[in-house]
Amino acid sequence: MQKNRYLEIDFVRGIAIILMVISNFVTDLKYFLGYSENLLFWSIFALFVASMFIFISGVSFNISFSKKVASNNLNYKNYFIRFTKLFTIAILITIITGSFLTSGTIYFGIIHFLAISGIFGIIFYRFKKMNLFFAFIFLIIGFLFNGNVLDTPYLLIFGIMPRNFYTLDYFPIFPWFGIYLLGMNFSEKYYKNGVSRYSFEIFKNKFFNKICFLGQNTLFIYIIHQPILVGLLILKYGIFSKIAL
Template sequence: MPQPTARLAEIDLLRGIAILLMIIFHIVFDLAYFYHWPVDYLNGFWYYQGKAAAVLFMLVSGISCTLSRNSLQRGLKVLGTGLIITAVTYLLQPAEYIRFGILHLLGSAMLLAPWLKQYSALTLAVAGTVCIIAGKLAITLTLTLPWFIPLGITPPGFASLDYYPIFPWLGIVLYGLAAGKLLYPAKQPLWPEAALYRPVHWLCWLGRHSLPVYLVHQPLILAGLYLLYTL
């Protein structure tokens, strides 16, 4: 039997595509939010472009959890980074600070992964669908207590710069877990790396370093836009 590979370049490529989509969306968001460009990022093309980046992150994260042996360690790192972002955004934008953004979601899912990946692909897909349906119900509810925000139940007037609650978004990660179990039972790549990835090696690099890129891209975008507008 072939030995499982340490990393799959095709997964790094997909994660790199998600990073690129996210960077593009955040450039548009920053131009609209800070420089009042007439771009609607809450509807239409740019809204769905941003959500496509997030969904791709979630699917790839779910697949990666079926391949990884250290999901708990990765989950603690990602969730800890999310909590740092919560603190920073609270200082900078207290009215809309990030309480449960995409890093909080992905970190929580990684912590659950060792338990979740024991189940079959069908069970995970069904559970994912249940999460999505639960999310549709959660948005119809409001509670004054903030403790239910991670579940998708928000207090009146809630606003956040980034919000991906467990319901419905854990459902997408569960779909990724199901896909990982179906597509990578032997943890082997589906496509040969050398022929496919050489032209897009830079995207694979982004995918391999997705967390540090996530941390630095927004300050770099803001600094670049500030310089452009100042000069």
């Protein structure tokens, strides 16, 4: 278990990545096998899981950034490196889904979003508790943009889609950065200067530690889980009709 971490944050992130794997597996079943049962439930489930994951990402970012500011150890180069790493992975996801799937290319999925949010987070950090106000602005604009279409792909990042647009993973800045800001605002209240107001000794329990371990490796799990799930579906059902060969 890594030191100098808040295990409760790792635990929630661990639960979030488990739920995300489940949600994405249902998406795979729908895409490859035409699964159509309880779709309303699974749509709500997917929104909940994504919100949970993005919220805790905002919390984590604010804690990390606050610690560096408080210790006078802030190095923007590290954030640029993180952005570069995440965005490189995101571009590879776009290339792979565009090359190997017959439809549903991921142009701005959750990894694209988290890469951009890490930069936006630096900008919005200075607003502290005001981020609660900005969060609702992003959410409201996202609601207003929902369903709007323009015949250009260049506004996808903002939540405005071209006609007949279909993708397997889509997290535009509006409204999702609003959820990220809610996480930052929560952190500002309960982890002032990156220091927790509470102690959660229960998360040192062996069972919770295992979940925390998953929470500390969410990026790796996210990268490998879809190839594994799709590989299992190929072995079991074929599903070659949705794969561009």
